[in-house]
Amino acid sequence: MKRPLFLAPQTYRQRRLRDAARILPVLAAFLLILPMLWGDEASDIRQTGSDGIYLFVVWFLLIVSAALLARRLSSEPDGVDAASPKDKK
Amino acid sequence: MPFNLLVVAALAYVISLFCVAFVVERRAEIGAAGWLRSPLVYTLSLSVYCTAWTFYGAVGYAARSGLEFLTIYLGPTIVFVGWWWVLRKLVRIGRQHRVTSIADLISSRYGKSNLLGVIVTVMCVMAATPYIALQLQSVTLSFGVFASATTDGWAKPNGDVTSIWVTAGLAVFTILFGTRNLDANEQHTGVVTAIAVEAVVKLVALVAVGCFVVWGIADGPRDILARIDASEMANWHMKPSRWTGLIFLSAAAVICLPRMFQVLVVENSDERHLATASWAFPLYVMIMSLFVVPIAVVGLELMPEGANPDLFVLTLPLAQGQGGLAMLAFLGGFSSATSMVIVASIALATMVSNHIVMPFWLSLRPAKAVPGDVRRLILLSRRLSIGAILALGYAYYKVSGGSEALASIGLISFVGVAQILPAMLGGLFWRGATRVGAVLGLCFGFAIWGYTLFLPSFGAEAALSAQVMTEGPFGITWLRPQALFGVTGMDPLIHALFWSITLNTLIFCAGSLVSFPSPVERVQGAAFVNAFDAEPGGGQGWTAQGEAGAEDLLVMAQRILGDDEALGFFEAQAVMQGKVGYLPDPTAGFIEQLERRLAGAVGAATAHAMISQIVGRTAVSVEDLMAVANEAAQIMEYSAKLEEQQDALTRSARQLRDANDKLTQLSVQKDAFLSQISHELRTPMTSIRAFSEILTEGDLPPELVTKYGLVIHQETKRLTRLLDDLLDLSVLESGTVQLNLDLSSLRSMIDAALQSASHTRPERSFVIHRDLPGEEVFLRTDSDRLTQVFINLISNARKYCDSDAPELRISVRRKGGRVTVDFIDNGSGIPKDKQSLIFEKFARLTDQTKAGGAGLGLAICREVMANLGGTISYLPGQWGGAFRVTLPLRLEKPKA
Structure with a gap:
């Protein structure tokens, strides 16, 4: 199935919005696994206070971005889903 | 706090929840659900993820790790x-497939296979058992903590009795909640709302305790941070394998846990x-x-040494004299436990009844029409399943001793359900995933889970002997349950997770790659x-049956969906088909709709099996597909044949048209010839008659008599010649001509022909180009006939060549055993549209009377050549009129 090469700006924005929604969990996983790389190589001892603050701040930011994305995504007209590029081969 | 007060509070809480559920279902029935089906309620209901494990266990987990x-x-x-x-x-x-549980999803994806449904159900029940035990344990513990403080009121029963009572209470509560009726699409609005209320209670309770700790005991967040740094929790051990492994595990569990699937997918409106x-x-x-x-930090700081950190949420307010807050915390923990047990046992009971009890029952009674009230049977099986599941949980609690930390029990359960993940994700995103692969992957992963994590969790010597644990079965060290394949450096949980998921996925993929899926x-x-891509548009291939089928279907649907609902559904379908009454035609589309509807109540595999019993066939078979393919091939072949035939027809039509054109032209020619020949005959006849009349009158001078006699003689000769020609032609055509074969030189024949033809229009002087050396050929043929052909051709050239300086070239060529003689003049030749006519009888190109012939010359030539075994044809593309005579060098077998 042939898809058009150029899209209307609005459709283009929506597609990128979906891309963002797909990238977000990858970013989340990266940021949440990041603390593994901190501290001395030799020991696995970490500071509870600072790590906790980092994790909760990241968590909160993820929630805020997810909320923003969800709002924009759910205001899409119905039926656009059907053309979702992910689900087409 | 008095134990009796505690019991009263818990009961009051449960009854209020029951009222909420009851009122909500009432409202939903009259269609006034409204905000009850809002995203807020949906989100709150998802909080069944946070169980008593979260509520109590997280603090203990934090205190430890x-x-x-x-x-x-x-x-x-x-x-x-x-x-x-x-x-x-x-x-x-x-939503599209009205999935009733995670087992239903897997079974439906892999060809509505009930085997998979059974496997997933068994796995889920086994994995949920420790989890339910965990809830029982936490409720029992919390009761114990509370009631120990005082001695007034009822005497506090010991832990065993409490746990039995808690189990029984939860069973009754769940049965009352979850199996009051059988919903068409397995949604429980009332239960979901009650769960949402519980979510609020546990959130409020935990936040209240948290606020009390942060602002009541400590002096705000800054102080808490200082206390964290000062406490033994200031540092913690980050183990990368556990950190990533547990994040993956909980991510997998949140979609694979039966209770999460229930609220996330099944109850989604x-x-x-x-x-x-x-x-x-x-x-x-x-x-x-x-x-x-x-x-956790404040608890560790304030509580006496050795206090169970799992219960800090409860004991901390209690120790600080905050009875009300402790009560709220108790209710929060109680909420967490009950909501988990209710949803989990509803989900599991649905799976057990749909995938184990119903198929078993159906196989016992293979009668076509389904007898008895299936609804009651289903409800009964669900109630019994709930009881059985809780009993299993209780048994696990008793066997495992209830002494372990809460968190580790929960994680065992997580690893168990995570085994469903490969089959589920593979089914959602990979069309090549097959039933065989899913069965193998699930069984293998589950076996490893049981061997490396579940059985060892019962404690040393309980399920696996200490010898097996340390030396492996039969002394095979690389099969040690917690060090498979010699991997010893891993945490036991991560070890089990790693091996079970890895091998599960590998075997699932390999099995899918080598097996072949069925059409369904x-x-x-x-x-x-x-x-x-689209709403699924059938493809199940139900075939339409007779009217009797519709009635049977209605009887069955009534027994599963209930009378009103089934009748309403059938009537609506009948109206859609444009029929009056309750019996729609059992078209493929209708049966599929019905199957979906039933699947919402009893699961896809069971619904499929029940409909198959009545409709009498199970979806598409390979034979059907083959038949369809054959039909398509036949149609293609047929159309190819038709095309071929059409081509042939077009061809023959063109030939016919050509023939018709020729015939029409010939007919015109013939008419022209008839008038011509009658004229030709008439002219001499007229003069013969006139002169003979004059002669019969007598009295004529003798010179006139002689003259008139001569005229009559000449005219008679002309007539005779004409008639000779006609006769000759008919003899030649009938093939009865007598040929006189002899050996003669081509040159002498051409000489003779030129000599004879010079009488035709002798006034014209022709330049003749000859190829004398080439003409030195001796032919065995009928020389008289051949000369006649040459005469005809040469005199034709003399007659019709319209050049001012006429020339005639005669060229001879030998090729193989044949000789060709070309006669080419320099006139304007014969127009293309006439070329096909010139050899026909009576053909005349012009009306020129000067030609004088009857139009038989070339026709005679053609017949002569045919008799001599050769051909004569017009040579197009020369500079003038050109004829080619081809004949064999030796005519071997004279005719006649």
Whole structure:
């Protein structure tokens, strides 16, 4: 199935919005696994206070971005889903 | 606090929840659900993820392992934030196929295979058992903590009695809640709302305890941070394998846990709610875990040495004299436990009744029409299943001793359900995933889980002997349960997770690659993987049956859906088909709709089996597909044949048209010839008659008599010649001509022909180009006839060549055993449209009377040549009129 090469700006924005929604969990996983790389190589001892603050701040930011994305995504007209590029081969 | 007060409070709480559920279902029945089906309620109901394990256990987990407890909430956060990937598709498929449970999803995806349904059900029940035991344990513990403080009121029963009572109470409660009726699509609005209320209670309780700790005991967040740094929790051990492994595990569990699947997919009433839940649920769990570390730190600081950190949420307010807050905390923990047990046992009971009891019952009674009230049977089987599941949980609690930390029990359960993940994700995104692969992967992963994690969890010497644990079965060290294949450096949980998921996935993929899916499986696979492309449009291939089928279907549907609902559904379908009454035609579309509807109540596999019993065939078979393919091939072949025939027809039509054109032209020619020949005959006849009349009158001078006699003689000769020609032609055509074969030189024949032809229009002087050496050929043929042909051709040239300086070239060529003689003049030749006519009888190109012939010359030539075994043809493309005579060098076999 042939898809058009150029899209209307609005459709283009929506597609990128979906891309963002797909990238977000990858970013989340990266940021949440990041603390593994901190501290001395030799020991696995970490500071509870600072790590906790980092994790909760990241968590909160993820929630805020997810909320923003969800709002924009759910205001899409119905039926656009059907053309979702992910689900087409 | 008095034990009796505690019991009264718990009962009052349960009864109020029951009232909420009851009122909500009433409202839903009259169609006034309204805000009850809002994204908020949906999100709150998802909080069944946070069980008593979260409520009590997280604090203990934090006290023991620092921030590692967060992994249990970070995994679900990633999944929900990434809802566009998996959850959206899961919910869409769940709604499209009216999935009733996770076992139903897997079974439906892999060709409505009940075997898979059974496997997943058994796995889920086994994995849920420790989890339920965990809830029982935490409720029992919390009762114990509370009631120990005082001695007034009822005497506090010991832990065993409490746990039995708790189990029984939860069973009754769940049966009352979850199996009051059989919903068409397995949604429990009332229960969901009650769960949402419980979610609020536990959130409020935990936040209240947290606020009390942060602002009541400590002096705000800054002080808490200082206390963290000062406490023994200031440092924690970050083990990378556990950190990533547990995040992955909790992410897998949040979609694979039967209770999560129930609230996430089955109870979902609107796909758009998921968008809200994508951020609201992570927010909920974040708030739930926000105060865990402060409570743990302050608890460790204030509580006496050796106090169970799992119960700090309860004991800390109690020790501080906050009875009311402790009561709230108790109710929060109680909520967490009950909501988990209710939803989990409803989900498991649905699976057990749909995938084990119903198929078993159907196989016992293979009668076509379904007798008895299936609804009651289903409800009964669900109630019994709930009881059995809780009894199993209780048994596990008793066997495992209830002494372990809460968190580790929960994680065992997580690893068990995570085994479903490969089959589920593979089914959603890979069309090549097959039933065989799924069965193998699930069984293998589950076996490894049981061997490396579940059985050892019963404690040393309980299920596996200490010898097996340390030396492996039969002394094979690389099969030690906690060090498979010699991997010894891993934490036992991560070890089990790693090996079970890795091997599960590998075997699932390998099994899928080498096996071949059945047609139903392929149809379902395409419908699942391409869930967003379109509403699934059938493909199940139910064939239309007679009117009797519709009635049987109605009887069955009534027994599953209930009279009103079934009749309403059938009537609506009949109206859609444009019929009056309750019996729609059992078209393929209708049967599929009905199957979906029934699948909402009893699961896809069972619904499929029941309909198959009545309709009498199970979906598409390979034979059907082959037949369809054959039919298509036949149609193609047929159309190819038709095309061929059409081509042939076109060809013959063209030939006919050509022939017709020729005939028409000939007919015109013939008419012209007839008038010509009658004229030709008439002219001499007229003069013969006139002169003979004059002669008969007498009295004529003798010279006139002689003259007239001569005229008559000449005219008679002309007539005779004409008639000779006609006679000659008819003899030649009939093939009865007598040939006089002799050997003669071509040159002498051409000489003779030129000599004879010079009498034709002798006034014209022709330049003749001859090829004398080439003419030195001796032919064995009828020389007189051949000369006649040459004479004809030469005199034709003399007659018709319209050049001012006429020339005639005669060239001779030998080729093989044949000789060709070309006669080419320099006139204007014969126009193309006449070329096909010139050899026909009576053909005359012009009306020129000067030609004088009857138009038989070339026709005679053609017949002569045919008799001599040769041909004569017009040579197009020369500079003038050109004829080619081809004849054999030796005519071997004279005719006649």
